[in-house]
Amino acid sequence: MTCVQSRFSNLDTIIAEVHPLLEAWSHDAALPLATEDIRLHRMKLVIHEWIANLVQHADFENRTPLIDLTLALDEQDVHCIIEDNSNGFDFGQQLTTQRAKLADEMMAERGRGLLIMLNGTDNLRYFPLPAAASEPRQRLEFWISATPTPCLDTPS
Numbered sequence: 001m002t003c004v005q006s007r008f009s010n011l012d013t014i015i016a017e018v019h020p021l022l023e024a025w026s027h028d029a030a031l032p033l034a035t036e037d038i039r040l041h042r043m044k045l046v047i048h049e050w051i052a053n054l055v056q057h058a059d060f061e062n063r064t065p066l067i068d069l070t071l072a073l074d075e076q077d078v079h080c081i082i083e084d085n086s087n088g089f090d091f092g093q094q095l096t097t098q099r100a101k102l103a104d105e106m107m108a109e110r111g112r113g114l115l116i117m118l119n120g121t122d123n124l125r126y127f128p129l130p131a132a133a134s135e136p137r138q139r140l141e142f143w144i145s146a147t148p149t150p151c152l153d154t155p156s
Helices: 014-026 038-057 091-102 113-120
Strands: 002-008 067-073 077-084 123-128 138-145
Touching (some): 014 038, 014 067
16 A cells, blocks of 8 residues: 655645645556556545635634545545644534535525545544644545445435
């Protein structure tokens, strides 16, 4: 298994930093992931969506944002962990809200990112980590299997 990690602390530049990093990973011969691999595209989509949500919605109060991205790969699975020191949010409530929007005939352009993430992964979890210091830690964790599954075909 191959594992790579990166830390980010500037919300103004994080997306500009993450995209080249993901591209570099996709061309890294040491990683068992071909550039045409659907897992790579799904991984990029989910990471981008989560990071964009952190930039737009996360409450870091007066703390410097600390966002840690860990990617573990083997021939069978992509396992990604994104941890941050935001105050977090009610994941279940937000999913309920997004699912309710699916029934709306006048669907808005935005507001379904978590549903996209759920459908682009084989397993996705979000939860607060036990408080180890004076600041909170949240974790998003997802897996994408090498076994082909329909991607983004039906809403959850």
